[in-house]
Structures are given as C-alpha cells and as structure tokens.
Amino acid sequence: MNASTDPLKTARTSHQLLDAHPLQDTGPQSPIEAEVATLIVDTLQLEDTPASIDPQRPLFNQGLGLDSIDALELSLALSKRYGIELKSDDDRNGEIFANLRSLARHVDQNRTR
Amino acid sequence: MSWAVDRELGSAFMLRIMLWLALRLGRRVCTALLYPITLYFYLRSPGTRAASRDYLGRALGRRARKADVLRHIFTFACVILDRVFFLTGSSQDYRVEVEGLAELDAILDSGRGCILLGSHMGSFDVLRAFGRGAPVKVKPVMFRRKQGPLTALLEALDPEMAASIIEIGRTDAMLRVQESVAAGEMVGFLADRDPDGGRTMPVDFLGEAAEFACGPLIIASVIEAPVMLFFGVRTGPRRYTVRFEPFAERIVLRRRERQADLRHWIERYAASLERRCRETPYNWFNFYLFWNPAGSAGTVDD
Numbered sequence: 188m189n190a191s192t193d194p195l196k197t198a199r200t201s202h203q204l205l206d207a208h209p210l211q212d213t214g215p216q217s218p219i220e221a222e223v224a225t226l227i228v229d230t231l232q233l234e235d236t237p238a239s240i241d242p243q244r245p246l247f248n249q250g251l252g253l254d255s256i257d258a259l260e261l262s263l264a265l266s267k268r269y270g271i272e273l274k275s276d277d278d279r280n281g282e283i284f285a286n287l288r289s290l291a292r293h294v295d296q297n298r299t300r
Numbered sequence: 301m302s303w304a305v306d307r308e309l310g311s312a313f314m315l316r317i318m319l320w321l322a323l324r325l326g327r328r329v330c331t332a333l334l335y336p337i338t339l340y341f342y343l344r345s346p347g348t349r350a351a352s353r354d355y356l357g358r359a360l361g362r363r364a365r366k367a368d369v370l371r372h373i374f375t376f377a378c379v380i381l382d383r384v385f386f387l388t389g390s391s392q393d394y395r396v397e398v399e400g401l402a403e404l405d406a407i408l409d410s411g412r413g414c415i416l417l418g419s420h421m422g423s424f425d426v427l428r429a430f431g432r433g434a435p436v437k438v439k440p441v442m443f444r445r446k447q448g449p450l451t452a453l454l455e456a457l458d459p460e461m462a463a464s465i466i467e468i469g470r471t472d473a474m475l476r477v478q479e480s481v482a483a484g485e486m487v488g489f490l491a492d493r494d495p496d497g498g499r500t501m502p503v504d505f506l507g508e509a510a511e512f513a514c515g516p517l518i519i520a521s522v523i524e525a526p527v528m529l530f531f532g533v534r535t536g537p538r539r540y541t542v543r544f545e546p547f548a549e550r551i552v553l554r555r556r557e558r559q560a561d562l563r564h565w566i567e568r569y570a571a572s573l574e575r576r577c578r579e580t581p582y583n584w585f586n587f588y589l590f591w592n593p594a595g596s597a598g599t600v601d602d
Binding site: 232247254255256258260263273274275277280281284 | 470518
C-alpha cells in the first residue's frame, strides 16, 4: 500500500518524476491517497479494495465508473472527515475529482482536520 | 434529433416547430395548425403511433383506437404550444388550478428546500404561467448537452430560467442540487426517464416492469431532503391543473438494505404516476416504447 521497497521500482519512479512526465507513471499510493481511497470505498460501498484503486485512473465515467451522485456523497464524506467544503461553482472541480491522486492532493492541501 | 431516424415524437423537435410558428403566426393560427400537425405526426411516424398505442392500451385498460392515438398526439402538440406561451410570458389568460400548495408551503416555510419529482406528464413549464407571482421557484435539473440550438433559443427567450438549469452530466451537478436545496429552493427532476444512462431499477408500472431512474431518490436520501411529487396536466384549452403531492418527509436508505429500500420508494413513485396516467391518460408524453426502449425506432430526445 505504501511506497514500494523494491529498489527497481523506486528508481523508475524517481526517473519518471525527473522526466517531466510524472502523469505517465502510476506509482504506488501515498499514505494520504491510501486514506482517501479507503474513504471512497467505504462511502460508496465499492467492491474494489482501496489498494486496488490506481491513483491516476479517472474516478468518473470510463475509469472507476463513479457518477455525479457519487461525487455528492464523496464530497459530503470529505467535508465530515476533513472539513473540506467543495462548492459546485468551483471551476477546479473537474481537476480535483479527476483521479485519486488529485483528490488526495486537494485533501492534503485544504484539510482543516 | 430523433426525427432524422423516424420522426419519432420528441418534445425538442415539436417545440422547435411550435416556436417557429408561434413567433411568426400568433396563437390563433398556431392553434388551428395543431390539427394538421397532429395528422402529420400520426401519418409520418410509425414509431410514435406504436408507442402511443402501447401506452394507451395499458392506461385506458382497453385496446387503443386510432382516435385515441390522434387525441394523444394532439394533446402533446397543444401542451408544447402552451409551453411556448409559458416560456414567452404570454399566458396571462390561462386558468391554472393549484392543489397541494399548503403542503408545499409547509415544507418551504421551514426554510428547507425540497426535491420535486415531476415526469413527462403534462408540463413542468406550467409553473411559469404564474409569471412573477409564481408560487414557487423551481430549478429544473436537465440533461442539456445534446440540445444545442434549441437550448440557445430557450436561453434567449427566458435567460433567468436558463441560468437556473442544473446541467446533468457534470461531476458537480449534484453538489449544486444539494446547495440549492440547502438554500431553501426546490429542485425538480423529471423522474420517469433516466437521462444519463445512470442507475435504473425495473418496477411494475401499468401492469409490466419498466426501468425507472434511481438517481433523484438517492440524491434526496443523501441530502436528507423532503420529496414532493409534481403534476401539471392540461385539462382543456388554456386550462391546467397543478398538483403538489407530499411523497416523503425524508428518504432513508439503510446501508445494508439499500436496494430494497430504494425499490420501495421507486415503486411508490411509479404507483403515483400510474394513478395519474389513468386519470389523465392523454397527458403522458413519452413517445417511445417505455417498457422496451431498445425496441423503439430512433433515439429519444427531451
């Protein structure tokens, strides 16, 4: 679940990051990503395990298959757990909800608890 | 547009015709034109005829005749023409009776908004007949992406209405629903169709299982909003009856019994809709094979 200890994998990850194309690498879940993944699975009662959610796979539509109702449930859960208020008039919603990584990053930067 | 395939009767297409005519010819000429328009759709759209006959047979409880189908299409044409006058604010001489306003006010007076479950029965836009004195402001949740030029035209006619539309398909659409209800507004869904290929459930409706959308009821449960039913049916020339019907103070979907609880509420919605279909059968405007949409010719538009 956390950063892999496999030296080859670690090397590849840092290489990718230096390569200016970090989005091409899936990479393992960071601790906050794992936490948000668990929240997603619990809130939406998904059959996937938290660890199986690829941090860069789209959460909605063709990716994990979530819809706008899931987005609502998720944002209510995020508000309860982290004190994050997501607003519908925020133009960044598309980016925030793009994938687990972007959502976890938003949580990390905006949490009040 | 569905007419490219079969001229199946979609309200977007019909509305476009009516807008064009109404804005040029006025109400009287348009009203006279409703007869040839009805006949045209009857003759040119086998898909519409089949859907109408299929539905009417169930709602009337007997085999639908030619005259029934013609009356069905005629009622639809009338309602669409009325809709043009509602949208353009020229419906002052319409008589609209409202039932259930006290129940609605009881909810709204508490400062909370609610979810309004409408359907493709009669007209949602009849609420606009009240003009500025409208008893309620409703934000219709709509599937907008595919409407293109029609949406642009409606926006030009009634920008205030257009701005209040919540567009389905956006990730944050339901967040806006939640914010609106929290602010004491009413959010309306046309709950007899699933516009977005979303979650549906088959429940009994007029004697056979049909797929109904789960979305509106799930949302109501998530945001803990009261739910009212809305029917605005045409009862005669320039006459409508609007009915608000209390449906649920709160919808609770227990975590472990979610599907069963959801089924309970969707069955109740379908049963209410069924009662209205039997009362005012010609106000039903889903001109596709409702019980077997895959068997319909062409696509369905709003």
